[in-house]
Every structure is written in C-alpha cells, then in structure tokens.
Amino acid sequence: MRPVALAVTDGMLQFELSVAYEVFGSAPAGVTVPWYDLTVCGSHSVTFGRFRLEPDRGLDHLQDAGTVIVPGWADVDVDPPADLVDALRAAHHAGARVVSLCTGAFVLGAAGILDGKRATTHWAHTDVLAARYPQVQVDPDVLYVDNGSVLTSAGKAAALDLCLHLVRLDYGSSIANTTARRLVVPPHRSGGQAQFVTAPVPDQDGRPLTALFPWIIERLDQPLTVEDLARQARMSSRHLGRHFRAATGTTPLQWLLAQRIRHAQELLEKTDAGIDAIATATGMGTATTLRRHFNRTLGVPPDTYRRTFRTRVRSSPVHATARAQGRESD
Template sequence: MSSVALAVTDGMLHFELSVAYEVFGSAPDAVPGPWYDVSVCGADAVRFGRFRLEPDHGLDRLRHATTVIVPGWADVDVRPPAELVDAVRAAHDAGARVASLCTGAFVLAAAGLLDGKRATTHWAHTGELAARHPRVEVDPDVLYVDNGSVLTSAGKAAAMDLCLHLVRLDHGSSVANAVARRLVVPPHRDGGQAQFVTAPVPARDDHPLAGLFPWVIERLDEPLTVEDLARRARMSSRHLGRHFKAATGTTPLQWLLTQRIRRAQELLERTDDGIDAIAAATGMGTATTLRRHFNRTVGVPPDAYRRTFRSRGPVKGPARGVK
C-alpha cells in the first residue's frame, strides 16, 4: 500500500490540507486494489486560523512515506520552520516523492529540492519565490509542474489538479476520473495551463459553454471541428475561442485534443482494443495520427504506455504537463 504523509505546521492553509486529505483519504469504488495510507505529520499540535490540529505522527515519519504533501501557509514572509525543511529534505533523500501545494513550494525551495528545476506557486507569490531562491526556475503561468520526484502546484483549485495528477500517475486515468466525479470537479486540467483563468470551469448552468463540454465528451469518436463546436454553442468560431480561453485557459482545438488523448489513455489502460480501434474511438482517424499526437503529448508511444502501465503502473508524462 502506498503511503501519503501530509506535512503540517502552524499557519498552514487549511483548504490545501483538506484537498489533499479528501483526494488521498477516501478510495473511490473504481479502485480494484489497495488505496493510500494517509497520515498527518507535524512537530507538535498546529494551529491554522481558528482551528487546532493534532498530528498523527512526528515529522520523522515523513521519511517513511511514499509521497509527502506539503500544504502552503498564509504568511510567506515568515521563513518555513527549519525542522520542517529538514524533515522534507530527509524524506526526499530517502526516496519519497515530494509535492507542494500553493506556497508549500517555499519549503521545497528552502530544502534545496527545487534548485535547477522548474517550479510554481500561487501567482501572487511567484516573484517572492524567485527573489528568495534565484536557483529555482519559477514559472508563474502554469497550474503545476511535475519534475518526477518533486512536484509543485499553484494555489487553491490547482492544488486539486496536482493531487488528481498524482492519482492518475499511480492508478490511471479512469480511477482519477472517478475521484474527480466524486468530488464534482473537472477530471483533468493540464499542468501547463495558465493559472490566471477567469473561470476554470463554467460555474453556472447558464454559462455559454455549460452544455457544450458534456456534448463533446460524448462524441469524441466523431471528427469534430471548431466550426462544429461553434455551431453547437450557437456562436461564431471567434466568439467560441474567446469563451474557451476564459473558461479553460486554452483553445478549443487544444482542449479537444487533450480530451481525445485522455480517452485513449483510458482505453489503453482498461481494454485490449488495438491501436486502430482506439484511434477510431477517440476521433483520431488513423493509428498513425494517434501515435503521433500521443507520443508528443504523453512522451511515449501508445503501445509502450499500455505495456508500462500494465507491468509497473502508469507511466509519467513530460515534466511540463500535457500541452
């Protein structure tokens, strides 16, 4: 069983902590085997806002975890506690995968885990992170960055995106989607997507694109075009593009391609269908087209993805996230 340790300290952001606990703490029905063993680790009882939390274990427990999650805290002007920084560094040295949510990136940077790597945090604090840690390549424009054993996310909703990304790496797309459905959140937003999105998902039933997304998902096997989407949304292609950019941070074609790739991943994980059949089911047309887009997006060919997923668990995509 994979273990997830949540590293807590005074003044942490309770939303990010709650997100991580909610994602990793409860297994969806789609999981055929063991889920995560989650523990809360801290040096002592911690306070965040008006709440007080009693950790399950001390910080020394972090080095025994498979994955360590570091939520952020409200006052980034205060240096992260040395004992927390040391414990996170020791956990990574012991082989743990370490991920920060929001301003938790300041802990990873202080531990030296981000030196020479791309990283992100909440857009309001990226300037401070870059100034304080000049050896870190801070990217203020993405939702999360995956460097393999070290991952960072922006704030709030992006913390959910990164947690779901970790579930996807560990258990596959279908399980991650099941977790997302349970939490009533979008199943996937690319790590490379812009942080500053007016509305990450339509928040109201009367949003111009509210009915378009599910309509498209049900028709991924069809050769849909931007004109088809615009016609369905009853607006011009240019108007559709503006709404798409505001709602998803990307273009209609890029969003559509991402959905096709994710569907292909699910079919590779869950079925024995041939590449030609999967290409047809995802609207890619031919196996050659599927292989070209899949390899460029995921980083490996579809056949290799299937073999690796079934033999050793899901493969990891490129560090920058799906583009």
C-alpha cells in the same frame, strides 16, 4: 499500498491540508485496489484556528515515504521551521516524490529542492517566490508543474488539480475520474492551463459554450474542425476562439486533443480494444497518429500505458463498439 506522508507544522493552511487528506486518506467507493497509506507527520501538535491536529509520526518519518506533501504555508514572509526544512531535504535525498500545494512551494524553496527547476505557487506570491529563490524558474501562469520527483501547484482549487494528477499518475485515468466524481469536481485540468482567465462576455444565458462541450464529447470519434465547432456554437471561428481561451485557458483544438487523449486513456485501461480501434473511437484516425499524440502528451506509448494501468473492468458499450471495429496486437 503507496506510502504518503503529509508534512504539517504551525502556520500551514488548513484548506490545502484538508484537500490532501481527503484525496489520499481513503479510497473512493467502488475502488478495490490497495489505496494510499497516508501518515500525518509533524514534530508537535498543530493548531488551526479552533482545531488541533495530532500527527501520527515525527518528521523523521518523511524519508520513509514514497510521496511527501507539503500544504500551503500561511505567512510567506516568515521562514518555515528548520526541522521541517531539514526533514524535507532528507526525504528528497532519500528518493521521495515531494509535492507542494499552493504556498507550500516556499518550504520546498527553503530546502533547496526547487533550485534549477520550474515551479509555481499561488499567483499572488509568484513574484515573492522568484525574488527569494532566484535559482527557481517560477511560472506564474500554470495550475501546477510536474518535474517528476518534484511537483508544485498554484492556490486552492489548483491544489486539488495536482492531487488528482498524482492519482492519475499512480492509478490511471479511470480511478482518477472516479475520485473526481466523489469530490464533484472536473476530472482533469491540465497543469499548463492558466491559473485564472478573463471571464467571457456572456450571451443571454451567460454560458456561451455550455451546450458545446457535451456536444463535442459525444462526437470524439468524428473528425471535428474549428469550423464545425463554431457552426454548432453559432458564432464565428474567431469568436469561438476567444470564448474558448477565456473559459478554458486554451484553444479549441488543444482542448479537443486533450479530450481525445483522455478518452484513449480510459479505453486503454478498461477495454481490450486494439490501438487501431481506439484511434478510430477517439477520432485520431490511425494508430500512428494516436501513438504520436499520446506519447508526446503523456511521455509513454499507448501499449506501455495499458500495461501500467490495466484494470480488470470487462466489456462496456464503448468496449463492445471498439472491439467490433477490430483488434490488433499492441
């Protein structure tokens, strides 16, 4: 069990609290590994509109948790309670991974946990966070920031993105995707994606890239170029780039690489395929190329990732295809 403490007090946003409770409170159907052990911690009963929440434990329990999550703080012009700030600081000093969702970053800022670190919050409050805590490197243009032991997210939907990111770090891509399917949300948006993007000028159907995305996913084993994508979308490469940036916050090739890496993660978790076979199945070409991009993106080589997140899921159609292409030792 991975102990997670949800720090609550009056003045917190119930959406972000509910998101964390939904993700970490119970395992998705079909996931049999031991799930998180979630505890709600607070110094008193907390009122959210018509609802009252009774904490399981006091704030002193935060320092016993492996991960502490702070939901959004409703009024950023009001200082968070001193007992919460002190307990959060103690938990951080005790080695807990500290996570803020949306404006919960203001609580981390008050505790000094963000000093000298890059962080984000809801785009409407990034200027306030930067002005109040000048030692914090506030980035207004990302969904979430992962500093290892300290993580912060932008608002609302980005809080869910960060929670799924934590599941991916702890349990791997396959289980994170299962969790996302239960929640009926995209399995992964990278933290560096823009908080909001300008809507593209729609084609007649209003969705110029709707058919392109699944077409790409079905062909990840092929050496696709921007010209290939533009030709399939029936638009110029420049026009495609504008639509991609507007829809995803990134370029076609960056998005394509992210899909290849994600597919490689799933194959490493679920199959016995060798690195050469996975490189072929994901369109990376060679094991050297796969290792370079994988290490640069995730910070660990493929074989280390496999040892960390290996599941007992056996042969699948993708597994059989990759295995038929040959195996080699990692």
